[in-house]
Amino acid sequence: MRQPREFISAKWAALLEAAERLSEARSLDGIIEIVRNAARGISGADGITFVLRDEDQCHYVAEDAIGPLWVGHRFKLEECVSGWAMLHGQPALIPDIFQDPRVPVEAYRPTFVKSLLMVPVGSGEHAAAIGAYWAQTGTPPDDVIALMTLLARYVAAAMDNGRLLRAAGVEIAARGHAETNLLASNARFRAAVDAVRGVLWTNTPEGQMAGEQPGWSALTGQTPEQYRGYGWADRVHPDDSGPTIAAWEVAVAARAPFIFEHRVLRRDASWGHYAVRAIPVLDADGAITEWVGVHTDITEQRESEAALLELNATLETRIDQAVAEREAIEDVLRQAQKMEAVGQLTGGIAHDFNNLLTIIMGNMEMVSRKLGDTPEPSVLRAITNAQRGAERAATLTQRLLAFARRQPLAPKPTDVGRLIAGMSDLLTRSLGETVAIETVSGAGLWLVEVDQNQLESVIINLAVNARDAMRGAGNLTVEVQNTVIDRAYAAIHTEVAAGPYVVIAVTDTGAGMAPDVLARAFDPFFTTKEVGKGTGLGLSQVYGFVKQSGGHVKIYSEPGQGTSVKIYLPRFLGGETVEAEPEPVVADRGVHDETILVVEDDDDVRAYTVEILRELGYRVLEAHDGPTALRLLERQQAEVDLLFTDVVMPGMTGRELADAARRLYPHLLTLFSSGYTRNSIIHGGRLDQGIDFLAKPFTFSALAQRVREILDRSELNRILFLDADDSRRLLAIDLVRQLGFTVEPAASAMEALGKLRSSAGGFDVVVVDFDAVGSELDGLIRQIHAVRKELPVLIAADASVLDDLAARHETPCIGLLARPYDSHALRGALGRLSVRCRPAG
Known part of the structure; x- marks a missing residue:
């Protein structure tokens, strides 16, 4: 069955079509026009030129390019790449024009050209050349070089056939010389086929396969004895072999192009779909000298078409699935929008409520202080009850804020296993002796970045809920493991990202939840407890905290089977360190008329x-x-x-x-x-x-x-830190931040001055590593003080240069720090500098 020529490789199709037209060309202008129209499609280049040799000059007679080249210009043979190719009789492949001495760079500089291939045309004293140019550096594929070489040889044959020897149009006097050149051209073509080793083949004028066919052998594994004559048909699928031979014989008899498609048994024993195209090559008298054909692999295209047919057959099922998935996503979106709307409302209520509680709790506390140590017992009870009620209200507003995801979190790297192990006594006291508590921690737990106090509150909240669900007696398991949420789970639960997590599972043996209760479990103020026994904000607080921490929470429950609440917190990918708990700050009264x-x-x-x-x-x-x-x-x-x-x-x-x-x-x-x-x-x-x-x-x-606590901090709080060494700068910045300072890094004096000026001098101290500036230190200090007079500067340097620096900078606002230094030394140096040089306000 005949197939459309679109199935043939575009480059080979372009070459074969050009060959057909060249075999019929009889004038130099016709040959040039064919090359100009076809060469870009054959080479895949951004531009091509056709160059004729005119005595000792290269004449650029035609071009087709994305930008202007040199059409109409002449250059000396020794000063252009086309001349080099014609003089040496070989292609010039130049991956980078600025790196090859053969290229006249100034002539190429105004153009788009970055790499090129120049192929000579003809034999002996080459009369022409074809150039292919690309707008990027690099080497074209091997088949492009072979294709352009074949094109040049077809052009040479056409020029010979038309009795054209030179680009100026001088015709060859002897017809016999043209025939000789044509025979030589055919021989060169066969040599090029050997070099290509593609699925390219030739047949005799009678349509018989003969001679060496490296492309066909590489494809099928057949030897010359096996494919000779019509032996090639043994590798064609049995269902396609007969029709192929019949169509081939018709084309040979009609001297017409052969276009077909069939399946071929490849040497790896697999079947491939191939589009086939062949044309006859004619001599000057119009006689067929040979057939040239190409097999193009279209297996992937046929498989894609089959898959498309199957896809169309299952279209209705897939539409139903897509609709169901969309409805599920819309349900998730509606739930998220509902939770967000309620969160906005509850957050606003909490704001106003907290203002009221500040007044109530503060004034009750003030009354307690005013009454002294011996108030009336009844008054003391009233005040105490009022304070407890206010504290319970404050807890309620914190839960509202947690649900609304508006509570301020102070997350830090946390070992959840260690945190839960430390809560053992607290859980026992909270749940009572009738609840058996088991904690299980997996090995090698990852760190998470979370607010530890809020996480403890969430776990206690879940544990108390579990105790109530078990009516005060049962088994509670708190398990911590590493896990990975895959893309399939994340696709179903669109609010969670795939990746590594630490999962905390709080599981009880209680009554479980019915599906309708489970669906509303996270809704604020929803509770199944008796009036007065619950606020309905416990699980809402859990939900808000987990979402605010970038995590995911899921409840698994069935009536009579208990409940498991799983909290997924994303793995912390920073440094594997857990911050120590800060020491408590003792409150004190105001001093120094602050x-x-x-x-x-x-x-x-x-x-x-x-x-x-x-x-x-x-x-x-x-x-x-x-x-x-x-x-x-x-x-x-x-x-x-x-x-x-x-x-x-x-x-x-x-x-x-x-x-x-x-x-x-x-x-x-x-x-x-x-x-x-x-x-x-x-x-x-x-x-x-x-x-x-x-x-x-x-x-x-x-x-x-x-x-x-804030007023007692060092007055040098906001630090601009200059160090050109990346590793040392990062370590020092971590050290400065551990001391509680705010730090802005700079890798050069220019960057530091830029940040200082853009902040209008809004830093409390500039720390400069001496190695970053060296001899420019004095000039840098002058520029710093030009931005803000008497801004403290701390210079960190090796001990060997400290004495010299001290002698040069005997001012109270310049301090010295010996390297290497630790946090104690850095804090001391900043403290001494703070005492000597109080920043101007």
Whole structure:
């Protein structure tokens, strides 16, 4: 059966079509036009040229390219690549024109050309050349070189046939010489076939396969004795062999191109689909000298078509599956949107509720202090009950914030197995002796990055829920293992990403949940407990915390079979270190007339806060919004030590106020407070780096301790760190951050000065490694102090140069630090520099 010629390889098809047209060409202009139209398709190049030799010059007579080349120009033979190819009688393959001495670079520079192939045309004194050019460097595939060589030989034969010897159009005088050249051309063509070793073959004028056929042998494994004559048909599929021979004999008899398709048994015993095309090669008298054919592998195309047919046959089933998957995804999306909407609502409620609780708890605490140590027992009971009720309300708002994913988290690398092992006593006390508790930790647990306090709260929450489900008696298992969520699971649960996780499974032997209860388990305020026995926020808090931590939570439960809640927390891929618990900071009273600016839009909360701070001995300024606070700062003669501001305020947020205030006072410390932070200082579920935060509602002691902790830090808090050595800089930055400082790295003096200027000098100290600047140190210090006068500079250097540096820099605002140094040495050097050089405010 005949097949369309699209199945033939595009390059070979273009070559064979050009060969047909060249065999009929009788003028030089016709030959040039054929080459100009066909050569790009044969070579796959971005441009081609046809060059004629005109005595000692190369004449570029035609081109087809993506950009202008040299059509109409002439160059000396010795000064162009085409001349080199014609003089040496061999192709010039140049992968990079700027790396080859044969290339006249200045002539190529205005063009797109980056690599080329130049093939000579003719024999002896070559009369022409064909150039192929690419816009990128590199070497074309081997078959391109062979194809272009074949094209050049067909052109040479056409020029001989048309009695054309030179590009200027001088005709060959003797017909016999043309015939000789044609015979030589055919011999060269057969040699090229040997070099190509593709699925290319030739037949005699009578349509018999003869001679060496390396392409056919490579494809089928047949020897010359086996494929001779019609022996090649033995490798054609039995169902295709007869029709192939019949069609071939018709084409030979008609001297017409042969186009067919059949299956061939390859040498590896597999069947392949091949498109076949062959044309007759004619001599000057129009007689067939041989047939040239090519087999193109279209197996992949046929297999794709078969797969497409099968796909179409199962289209209805796949549509049903797709609709079902879409409906499942829409269900997940609706649930997520519902949870988000309820989260926004509950978060807003929690914000207002926390403001009220701050006032209630604070004033109850104040009453307790005012009454002294011997109040009336009934009054003491009333106050105690009121405080307990307020604390329970505060816990409730924290659960609301957890569900809304608005609670501020302070995540750090955590060994969950160690954390749960440390909760053993707490779980036993919380659940009672009638619940048997078993904890199981897998070996080699990965670290996770999580807020440890909140995770402990979640586990206790789940354990208490399990105890209630078991009616106070049963078995509770807390298991921790490494796991990997694969893409198949992630495709079904679109809210979770595939990858490594640590899974915490809390499993009980309780009553289990019915499907309708399970579907609503995470809904806020949904509970199956009796009125007054539960808030309906326990599992909502779990859900919000896990999502805010980048994890996934799933409940598995059946009535009468118990419940297992599995929490998946993503593996922490940072350094394998677990931070030690910070030492508690002892609260203290204000000293040295320290001044605090309190900004709070709720009048009652502001009044309570101001009263606490004044009772602690601080000088206190107050404002009800951001613009008022900024005007207060602008009028202040004395320095303000701390800005204590609410985050969520109408108009200007607390974060915006802090940024504006720091532009006025670069060293102003800031403490944020809120019952609902939105996205001002929390991103990705965690506090922004360098942010100090106190959650509402807060108590007298919590506020006193947090304020004192911030004010007692080193005055050199924000550090610009310059070191050109990457490894040393990274280690030093980690060390600085461990000390509680905010650090900005720089790898060069130029980068450091750029960051200093862009921040308007808003750093507390510049740490410079001497090796990074060397002899330019003095100039760098002058430029630093030009940005901000008396900005402290700490120079880290080897001990061998410290004496010289000390003699050169005897000023209070320049300190020295011997390398290598540890955290103790760095803290001491910064402390001494802080005492000697107080930054200008």
